[in-house]
Amino acid sequence: MVSVMKDRIGSVLAWTGFFSLVFGVTPSIVLVAGYLLEERQVKPDLLQLSCHAIETELQQYQKDYGAALSPDFLETYDPEKCRIAGSGGATVWIRPGEPPTHGFIYARLSEEQTLKRLGYRSFFHQLSSDRYKLTLLAGAPWLPIVFLSYFFWGGARILPWRKA
DSSP: HHHHHHHHHHHHHHHHHHHIIIIIIHHHHHHHHHHHHHHHHHOEEEEEEEHHHHHTTTHHHHHHHTSSOOOTTTTTOOOOHHHHHTTTTTEEEEESSOOEEEEEEOOOOHHHHHHHTTTTOHHHHSSHOOOOOOOHHHHHTTTHHHHHHHHHHOOOOTTTSSOO
């Protein structure tokens, strides 16, 4: 009788630990790794300017930004595209680095859409803190269950359908 109860409790603990591992520990590792990888991205500087401002004020911005910008910075600007496709404005992006890269986007896009177009990803940063807390909470019982299983049954049952 005691042996049957001990096996049933062990089975419940093993399944609980398994679900905690699958739905808590593993997603938490993925979330943290993704967040840290996104932190390493270089976020470009964005300026949303009118065509007139690009043609007049951007030369001053180029001087303020530093001499590291390539000399063809303003040569890549297309005033006709700015007036037609950009509806009188464009987004100037400058990605810091050695050497800095730059360009123009001739469309009215939100900052998020512009960053996405430039390859900057922010999926893990946009997740709510509740999502992180929920996965950590789901993964919290895993390690204590593994220790209990090892202590009481002589082996950690990571896969509940196998006996320790």
